[in-house]
Amino acid sequence: MKTEKKDIVIIGGGPIGIACALEFQKRNWDYVVIEKGALTNSLFNYPKNMTFFSTSEKLEIDDIPFISNNAKPNRDEALEYYRRVTTSNQLQINLYETVNSVQKGAQHFTIESSKSTYISNQVILCTGFYDIPKMLNIPGEQLNKVTHYYKEAHNYTLQDVVIVGASNSAVDAALEIYRKGGRVTMVVRSEHIGERVKYWVRPDIINRIKEGSIKAYFNSEIKSIEDHQINICTPDKDIEIPNDFVIALTGYLPNFDLLSQSGITLSDDKKAIPNYNPETMESNVQGLYLAGVICGGKETHKWFIENSRIHAKKIAEHIESIKE
The missing domain is CATH 3.50.50.60 (FAD/NAD(P)-binding domain)
Structure with a gap:
């Protein structure tokens, strides 16, 4: 050398x-x-x-x-x-x-x-x-359906997509995938969308959640990821939801x-x-x-x-x- x-x-x-x-x-x-x-x-x-x-x-x-x-x-x-x-x-x-x-x-x-x-x-x-990337450190994170980076929305059309996080990148991904025909669920550890989210985007994601276009679980965490579902711990109870892809944008x-x-x-x-x-x-x-x-x-x-x-x-x- x-x-x-x-x-x-x-x-x-x-x-x-x-x-x-x-x-x-x-x-x-x-x-x-x-x-x-x-x-x-x-x-x-x-x-x-x-x-x-x-x-x-x-x-x-x-x-x-x-x-x-x-x-x-x-x-x-x-x-x-x-x-x-x-x-x-x-x-x-x-x-x-x-x-x-x-x-x-x-x-x-x-x-x-x-x-x-x-x-x-x-x-x-x-x-x-x-x-x-900051890892979730949960069972199933190594599956091919899981990514810690988001590039574009097209490949998530007509798919059940879970987005972990509520930062700028997570919000952008949620809105883009929703508008390209993906079924989006957000899992957020905090009680609301991040305060640092771009000011012209934050009202958009809040309104999409309020109207039910995007499902969001706040004060919640993913417990495990499986081939066709994820398991979430929410303040009320543990739930299972159908899932094709997980995009973990946790920083x-x-x-x-x-x-x-x-x-x-x-x-x-x-x-x-x-x-x-x-x-x-x-x-x-x-x-x-x-x-x-x-x-x-x-x-x-x-x-x-x-x-x-x-x-x-x-x-x-x-x-x-x-x-x-």
Whole structure:
């Protein structure tokens, strides 16, 4: 396996990884971005008809204009924008390459990937959180009818579909599948639809539930999944309902294994927030920086593109101050 020397290795090729690459390229630093999937892999795996909560200008990086047909851009427009930013600026990005380990040595980092070994002075971790779903940990979750991701509604037409969760992704999936002719049931642990659901969508799902178009069990959990039914625990009683598919949209987690293996410590509470300096974005490991959603630990709603774009500039300015 070949060994490459770089000033900086950026792990994660999402919008924030691209923003870091732009900042470093402007300073003529020798960097590389390593992404385990497609460019902006998390966005690529979003539902096909997803619309962002943010307006297009708040998704822009490095003051490069993001023009969309509507005030709030959709998934395809975002993919095109970040692809254009990457290709037009000829950013150095290696796709479909998985980072297996990050080791801090006396004078540099050693990064082992599925394709190469890298030696670098600094490492930026901006791997997001969309790759590791929160599991239900119940019998039957391993069945082929169960998924933790939702792409589109067509294959659920005329099917009995259970959606677990009440976040933006769960609500979007429930409404789309219902409107494509699926028989939708939602199973929600809390007592109502999530407060963070997009303000123009929340009334829609509430009204569909009230009129009975979508069935919802609140304060309820799935106990087990079987080939042709699911078993639900509700406040009144345990029930069985016919079922063809289960879409468990209960959230996702950062790659805590990579964080810990790299030497980054996490808070002791349930939030598991990584240890870093918010002024410089440097972690407790000197030379190892965090950027983007990963900074929030399990609080994955805290950081998103529009409020973490500034991380790239903070990191670049700190590294530049060290070089001086």
